[in-house]
Amino acid sequence: MRIASSLALAAALSALAGCGPSEPASPIAIENAEVRLPAVSGRPGAGYFAITARGAKDTLTGVTAQGAERVELHESMNEGGVMRMEAIAEVPLTPGVRVAFEPGGKHLMLFGVDPALKAGGTIPLTFSFAGAQPVTVQAKLVAPGGGGHSGH
Template identity: 45%
Template sequence: MRSLVAVMVAAVALAGCEQAQLGVEDAWVRLPAVSSRPGAAYFTVKGGADATSLLAVSSPAAVRTELHEMKHENGMMTMSPLKDVAIPAGATVKFEPGGKHVMLYDLSPELRAGGKIPLRLAFANGKTVEIEAELRAPGQEK
């Protein structure tokens, strides 16, 4: 019985020593209502043990991508490109409608809601994260 307790205490102690891992989850893409317009990608970045920055997001499904942010300025919503996005250590940074997002230009008109496309996120620390993003219809949030 004592050895079982010792093993459990050791497991709990080791779990507390795990370093936070840089990761991305809940990725989705809102398809454009008109095929010649850009789509938008959204996701959540979980910061790792050290701070870094998101430098770029790419996808073979888009000819060009850009990091953007929506802001409320002087009573109006404005959108501006971002050079990068800081990802503090252990923090969560959301890319969501009305805030930070990735513009996906020249998406194939063949893409349909319910499908998936790959996204590749490149960080300043040299790490890349590859994920699949669910395709959603224009106006569909969840």
């Protein structure tokens, strides 16, 4: 009986140990991150996600990816019926306003993607900001032409 009571007490204390103050929430929320792998080895991949500043205004200044040589912020634009894409240096973030990186708009271009990366896995993306600390998320790796987002 005494052993059972001791085990119950130990279990209760162990459960309470996780009930202390939680880590402060990141001032930046990043959701639904995915990287569409290149259809042809040596070509760039594309990255999509949604980002929201939770507190103060901030600016997304860049992204790095373990498994890619470099990552650029890009934006597709329709100019007189012709779609074109260009690199952008930064993206302003207004508190509470969700900014979508999706096909046909803002997106990431991942250059020098490791050919060993396969659909169904993940890749860490680290987001850098003018004010907030970097945020790293695991982006889902998606086959070319498959999964949630399409195109770039």
